Amino acid sequence: MEQCQVCSKDGQDRRTLSVTCLYELSEVSDKLVRGEDGYYRLRICKSCRADFMGMLGSWIQGEKLIHSDDDEEACIPVRKLGATVMMTHSQYEAYIKEVT
Numbered sequence: 001m002e003q004c005q006v007c008s009k010d011g012q013d014r015r016t017l018s019v020t021c022l023y024e025l026s027e028v029s030d031k032l033v034r035g036e037d038g039y040y041r042l043r044i045c046k047s048c049r050a051d052f053m054g055m056l057g058s059w060i061q062g063e064k065l066i067h068s069d070d071d072e073e074a075c076i077p078v079r080k081l082g083a084t085v086m087m088t089h090s091q092y093e094a095y096i097k098e099v100t
């Protein structure tokens with residue numbers, strides 16, 4: 001039995017997810033620890049792998065996690081996952097609740 005490093009479920013069928021992007025990914029989660037070769041690796045279950053692939057597919061297709069509201073100006077710069085994202089006041093308030 002091996003524990004999934006994302007959802008913590010025990011199981012026997014784990015996969016290794018390896019990722020690198022020339023950025024300190026430990027900012028995303030302390031579960032991401034860089035190996036000597038520069039790759040971040042996680043042992044994950046099939047469900048977490050599917051979640052990752054779905055998220056990756058959404059990202060590649062241009063779906064954004066935060067959308068601007070038409071009636072509010074996105075004027076607050078927020079550093080998020082290594083990028084500066086402009087948020088409206090309501091988005092910023094929701095974001096602060098999410099991260100604190």
Ligand SMILES: [Zn+2]
Nearest residue numbers: 004007045048
């Ligand atoms: Zn999992």
